[in-house]
Amino acid sequence: MSDLTVWQRFSEVVSQSPQKIAISSDSVSITYQELYERAASLSCSINHALNKSSATSRIAFLIEDRISAVTSILSVLHLGHAFIPLDPEDPLDRLKLILNDSTPSLLLTTNDELNKAESISASVKILNLDKLNFKYKELLIINRKSPFNFT
Numbered sequence: 001m002s003d004l005t006v007w008q009r010f011s012e013v014v015s016q017s018p019q020k021i022a023i024s025s026d027s028v029s030i031t032y033q034e035l036y037e038r039a040a041s042l043s044c045s046i047n048h049a050l051n052k053s054s055a056t057s058r059i060a061f062l063i064e065d066r067i068s069a070v071t072s073i074l075s076v077l078h079l080g081h082a083f084i085p086l087d088p089e090d091p092l093d094r095l096k097l098i099l100n101d102s103t104p105s106l107l108l109t110t111n112d113e114l115n116k117a118e119s120i121s122a123s124v125k126i127l128n129l130d131k132l133n134f135k136y137k138e139l140l141i142i143n144r145k146s147p148f149n150f151t
Helices: 006-015 030-049 066-078 090-100 111-120 136-142
Strands: 021-026 028-031 058-064 080-087 106-109 123-129
Touching: 006 030, 006 066, 021 066, 028 030, 030 066, 030 090, 030 106, 030 123, 058 066, 058 090, 058 111, 066 080, 080 090, 090 111, 106 111, 111 123
Parallel strands: 058 080, 058 106, 106 123
Antiparallel strands: 021 028
């Protein structure tokens, strides 16, 4: 049994097969390399939204799109946080109850679910993934030694 984290194992797969299709959603497909770059970029945005807190946080996500959901899970796990998946099909009262019980530090969503996210999260900071600019090259400029070192 391997002692690798999910992120470390995923990184191995990326290095072995960067151009293979990692996930498809509707008419869009992305490679392992593209998924890695998006997840690393989102990790930076999450850290920024959390004010780079070193404490482990719970991060909820209300996302219908498969690519965005997988990207969110990988990013949260990469940072060592716990993720709370919320089903956009659940009634608002149930979603509010889950958020109240889990007290996440952040709620990730997309434009498609933004209105619902705003209606259920009175005190939780919301990060809209559709407003982010997933540019891997910008990360390399910020930290040339290791663009994925968040400490």
